[in-house]
Every structure is written in structure tokens, then in C-alpha cells.
Amino acid sequence: MRISTIRVNDVPPVKCFNISGLSNVVVIAGRNGVGKTRLLQQLVNYCQNPTNNQNIQLVLDATCETEVEAWGKPQIDTTNGQDATLLQNMLQANRLRRNWKSSVVNIESDRSIRKIDPYRFSFDVVDPDEESVSWNFTFGGFQNRYQDTIHAIFRKVHAHRNKISSKAERLMRQGKKRMQLDFPDPLEPFKNAFRQLVAPKELLDADLKAQQLKYALEGQELLLTTLSSGESEVTNIVFDFILRNPSDCVVIFDEPELHLHPELSYKLIQTLTGIGENNQFIFCTHSPDIITASLEHSVVFIGPPLSEGQNQAIPVSExxxxxxxxxxxxxxxxxxxxxxxxxxxxxxxxxxxxxxxxxxxxxxxxxxxxxxxxxxxxxxxxxxxxxxxxxxxxxxxxxxxxxxxxxxxxxxxxxxxxxxxxxxxxxxxRYHLENYFLEEDILAKVFSSLEPEGSWLRTPDSIRKVLKDIAKDMTSYTVSLYTSAHFREEVGNIDLMPRDCNGKSAEHLKSIICSKATTEETRINQTIDSKNIAKFIDDMMKRMEDSIEKDTDDWKKLIPGKSILNIFSSKAGMQVGMLKRAYIAEAMKSDPNPFNEIIQIFERFNK
Structure with a gap:
């Protein structure tokens, strides 16, 4: 089944959310506080007991023949009470663990695993694949069923070994002395997924006696518990998913990026979408990477509450x-x-x-x-x-x-x-943010507790002289930067596109484009005429030199502060990042604060 339409009304803080035409991958996004997680929770709750509900209504498309047969049609709409009952009957039917079909799988944002009790093996171990499981098993969230996942993996291996030994005993009683050993590895899908997620690590066979799962890395055998927190989380989720082997299901996943490196969250999503068939994934996320990667599917932003009845669902496309x-x-x-x-x-x-x-x-x-x-x-x-x-x-x-x-x-x-x-x-x-870090009074305060008496770093005048000397050495470089930027802007883009170029022969097209090129060449040559360049350089050089020689503060604005600060920090013997932190601490206590201009900008943005 696939949800093609979601209609939600008055599920605070969401007032109206109405979206149709949903694909197999749906990303619901929006800023904090708009109600994304609340929306998903209510969707999960509704699917546990579908009714003709005024707050949540769904349109679902069948994705397999068994759904069409059960419904008697390819689509149901829960605004119709009979259709809601059809959905309820389907979702509330018990299933085999290994064949989780036409249901909902919920993976909540709190996926921390606190404790796993040891599994107690019985003499007669049933293969977990053949077990019937309660219909609402996957609604309760990943955390609640993880222990069952690990125990089921151990039981799969145990049941597999029992089958081999039982077959060997039966053949011996029949007088056979040989047995085919091409039994499938019950952990093969888990090993493949593990490799896809955290290569070059390789999942090893389960140690049933110690109840441990291990992996190999560079010739060492390590416990699964030694994986990083992010690796553990994606492994746990995927193992749970493989064990259910869902098909034709709606998978609701809240914040897949939580605690994960962007690349690992991407691998997780790629792995999950490759397991089972015809599953629909509904992700709730803050991750720009996941949103951007999903633009070819269904991306829906939840906007802020608007006037009564106005839709907060905003579809976004590439x-x-x-x-x-x-x-x-x-x-x-x-x-x-x-x-x-x-x-x-x-x-x-x-x-x-x-x-x-x-x-x-x-x-x-x-x-x-x-x-x-x-x-x-x-x-x-x-x-x-x-x-x-x-x-x-x-x-x-x-x-x-x-x-x-x-x-x-x-x-x-x-x-x-x-x-x-x-x-x-x-x-x-100022040229760079670092240009605000060149106030000699603040720098002297930074070094007052770090340098001995008599150090030039404790005297504002000495610091200013060093800064000015650095700036003076950078004058020609700075003028070159300004000259390049000025004439690049003056020249602008080259435009060779002619008018009325439809239906022209190659010769005619060459003629009109070459004519256009000649015009552009003339314009550019006039703009970057050597006299224009020389005058600009003279004016800029005079401005720079006057500022330094007349001891104004203009050079602190015009000359690249990043380079000045890097050179100064080297002369002072302090790493530039450490110098910045110490400078900020002193600046925020000073009056005037050298960052006042920036503070005022942010105050204006924050209104």
C-alpha cells in the first residue's frame, strides 16, 4: 500500500495539512516547532485504529494484487467509513515475522538501546521466520522491538544448525554416508547490509554460546558493541528491517539523520530502500542534504499556521x-x-x-x-x-x-x-571579519597576562606599529586585488548572442557573431585601457599610503585583515584561533566594543 493523500486538520500545532500525489519517498520538513514529529505520531496512532476521522484522512493506493482483492478496488479513501474498515482489517491482521506485508513500520527518533537481556535457549527452537507476530508489533517503535531483533538473529542461527543436524541424523538412519552441505547462510543478508553500511568491516558468524555478534577489521575480531554510536545505530535499524523484510508497507521514519554523519545517514536510507518491495518511506527531517537529495520524489514543507483553513503543506520541486x-x-x-x-x-x-x-x-x-x-x-x-x-x-x-x-x-x-x-x-x-580583530588596545589586553613586563605585546603603540608595518608590506598586493575586482566588474560578462539568429546559414551566423565579438572587443579594450588602469592604481595606492603614513584607521578597513592577523599571530607566537578567542573575550568587556557595527547588523536582522 502507498499513501497518496494525507489530510490533517486541527492536530496542534498543525491546523491544516493537505497534500496529494505522494510518491514512494516522502520527505516532510520544516523548522522546529511547526509540528513535524507530532504529525507523524498522529499518523502512526491513526493507522493502529483507522476510522472515519475528521482530524486525519488518508487516500491509499494498492501496490499488490492481494490488497486489490482484499479491498475490492485499487484505492481506498478513509473519509468513507467502509474504506476505513477495510484498512483497519488489513492492518490489524497478524503476520509472519519474515513476511511483513501491507502494514506500517515505525522508526521513532529515540532509538537509543539501553539494555538487552540474554536469550534463554529452549530445547525446541522455532525458526523466527516461521513465527506469527502480533499485527501492531512494528507500530510500537524501534526501541521496543530491538531486543526481539537480536534474539531472533540468534534463534535463526540456532534453528539453522538444528536443521542441519536433524538432516544429518535422518540420513544416517537411512544408511547414507554423505550429505550435501550447500545450506544457505541465514546471516547472508545481514552480512551484505553490514558491508554496505560500514565497509571495510565484515560481519562474522554469531557466537551463540556467548550470545555475541562480532565483525572483522584488519585481521581482528571485534564485538559489535565496539562500533561507533552512529555505526551501531544504522546497523541496529537495518538488522531490524531485514528481519521484518517488509513489502508493500508504509515506513514512517522520524529524523533519520539524528546522531549520524551525513554520509552515514545517506547510506542508511539507500540500504533501507533496497530491502523488500513496493515500500513507501515517509521521512521527517531537518537535514538539508536529505531534503535536497529527495527533490525528485515528494518533498513537503510544513509552513507556519496561517488563516483558518489555509493549507500549511507546501510541495517543493527541483x-x-x-x-x-x-x-x-x-x-x-x-x-x-x-x-x-x-x-x-x-x-x-x-x-x-x-x-x-x-x-x-x-x-x-x-x-x-x-x-x-x-x-x-x-x-x-x-x-x-x-x-x-x-x-x-x-x-x-x-x-x-x-x-x-x-x-x-x-x-x-x-x-x-x-x-x-x-x-x-x-x-x-571592513574587508574581512578579521579586520575587526586589529584594535591595538584590545590586543594589548589579551597579552597583558601572558607576556612579561617590557614585552612589546603589552604596549598598544608597539602593537599598532607592527600591524602598520605588516599592512604597508601588503599595500601593492591589496591594490592589485582592488584593481582586479574593479575592472572585472567594469568589463562584466562577454555577450556574443546576436539578435534574430533563427534560420541563418552557417556563414551568415559566423558573420553576425564575429561582428558582435568585434564590438565586445572594442568595449573591453576601452574599459581596460592602460591609462584607466594606471589612474585607478595611482588613486588606490595614494589612499593606502596616506592612511598608513598619516596614521588614520582607514588601512584597518581596506587591507585584508585575514592576512594581517595571520602574520601578526605568527610574530606574537600564538595560534590564530586561540588569539581570536582571547580577543573576543576582551572585546565583549570593552567600551567601545570593536564589534559594535556587527552587533547592530544582527540586532536589525533579529527584529
């Missing part, structure tokens, strides 16, 4: 305009699941900057989620960025962007860009 706009920034629509207010940090070292911003603000702005963004087309796609991302609230999530000063050329007005974005975009006044 060609969604918002998704395309976020791609320009090196992001995917999946980041919307991260929080209520997302601040995209634009810059060459955005990932490291996120850590620095986090250290500065700690818990001051709990609603803001910082996301590094590596897209470098801010100016080229500025109108698209504003219209599709920054200028609106997307499904209840607001976007902001904070850029290093080097993101835009000096010729552009930073305040004008902020105004155009209605305050959603801010560009730092």
Missing part, C-alpha cells in the same frame, strides 16, 4: 524558483528546515566566519541560524537574490545575508545595496 535562487548562493532549498531566520554568510572563508560569529554572539540571537554561503554571484544576480530570497518570507522562514567588504567593488555603494534589499542584506565596512 525547478522551484526559490530553489533555483538559492542555488546561485551555493545553497539548496533544504536549508529552510534549519530555522526561523537564516543568515547567509557570504565570503571566501564563510565556514570559519560562522564559528567566529558564533563565538562573538553565543546565545544572544537564538532565532538566527548562520549558514555559510559560497556563491560568488551576488552582484550579477542581485535582483534575483532580492526578489526570490531576501525580499520575502519563504514558507515562514526569513532570509538575511551578511557579506565581507571584499564581496563588492569599492565603486558600489554598500548602504544603497542594503536599502535596495530592505535591510535584508548588509555588507561589512
Amino acid at each position: 525547478d522551484d524558483e526559490t530553489n533555483q535562487a538559492l542555488k546561485l548562493l551555493g545553497q539548496s532549498v533544504g536549508i529552510i528546515a534549519l530555522g526561523k531566520k537564516i543568515v547567509l554568510i557570504e565570503g571566501t572563508h564563510a565556514s570559519l566566519d560562522k564559528l567566529t560569529y558564533g563565538a562573538i554572539f553565543k546565545e544572544s540571537f537564538p532565532d538566527l541560524v548562520l549558514v555559510p554561503s559560497s556563491g560568488k554571484c551576488l552582484i550579477r544576480s542581485f535582483s534575483t537574490l532580492v526578489e526570490e530570497v531576501l525580499d520575502k518570507s519563504i514558507w515562514g522562514v526569513e532570509f538575511f545575508m551578511l557579506c565581507d567588504g571584499d564581496t563588492i567593488p569599492l565603486s558600489l555603494d554598500k548602504s544603497a545595496l542594503t536599502k535596495l534589499s530592505k535591510g535584508r542584506l548588509s555588507v561589512l565596512e
